[in-house]
Amino acid sequence: MTASGAAAFVGDDHWFDDGLYTSVTELAHRSPGPLDTAISLWSAYGLALFGALLLAVWWRARRPASGARDATGPARAMLALAAPVVVLAAFVVNSALKSLLREQRPCRTLHVVTVEACPALGDWSLPSNHAVIAAAAATVLFFTDRRLAALAVPAALLMAASRVWVGAHYPHDVALGLAVGVLVSWPLMTAARRTAPLAGRLRKTRLRPLVARR
Structure with missing residues (x-):
């Protein structure tokens, strides 16, 4: 389904959250320059x-088990190794969705003043x-690592919000993006728990540094 088809229930080239997007970009336009610069840099x-x-959690996972509640010993080490692969898988799935939905950037369809330059035509938004x-x-x-997750969760929400603030995405673009990230990575990480026995084998090979510190 293309973006034009998906948007038909609202009107040609328009979405239900056009007004929210416009309000956010207008607020960004009226905001102090340093604030826009900070949000743009974060975005x-x-x-x-x-x-x-992700690098930190892998480094921490290679320590001897210390009674951590999240995942300990071999299980935690294997999950840490799987983590970047899972994030990459979520990106690949999302890239396929972008090619399928083919939604044009809001700054192209609504012609608003944005903090960042509008991406080129064909650089899909959703x-x-x-x-x-x-x-x-x-x-x-x-x-x-639940402690690091406590930092990552609000950071992810701030990242999503920043993409609307700078004008690169509709609110529904980032909302769906957050959902795709969770829906792809959650079952993959659940499945990755089954790889824990592989850590014991890796410790007996030259790949030991991947799962344990010498």
């Missing part, structure tokens, strides 16, 4: 935080890649 580079958190990656990262961290 552009904030995904690096999630990468750092669902938001940033929201998908952030939500998937937060989900895998929920499985591996």
Whole structure:
């Protein structure tokens, strides 16, 4: 289903949340420059935080089990290794959805003033890649380290909101992106729990550093 077809229930080239998108971008236009700059920087580079958190959870998982409640020992190490693969899988699924839905960017259809330059024609909007990656990262961290997840969850919501603020996405783009990130990564991480026995085997090979510190 294309974006034009999906939007037919509201009107040609219009969505139910056009007004909300316009209100947010107008608020951004009236906001102080430093605030817009900070949100724009987070929108552009904030995904690096999630990468750092995934690296941190892998590093922590290689420590000897210490009674952590989330996942301990071999199970935690294998989940930490699976985490970036699961996030990548969520991104791939989302890219396929983008190609299928083919929704044009709101800054192209509504012609509003935005904080960031509007992406080129054909750079599809639905669902938001940033929201998908952030939500998937937060989900895998929920499985591996609840303390880091407590940071990642609000960060994912802020990432989604920032994409609307800078004008790159409709609210429904980021909402669906968050949903896709969770719905793809949750069952994959649940399945990854079954790989825990592989950690014991890896510890006996040259790949030991992947699951345990020497």
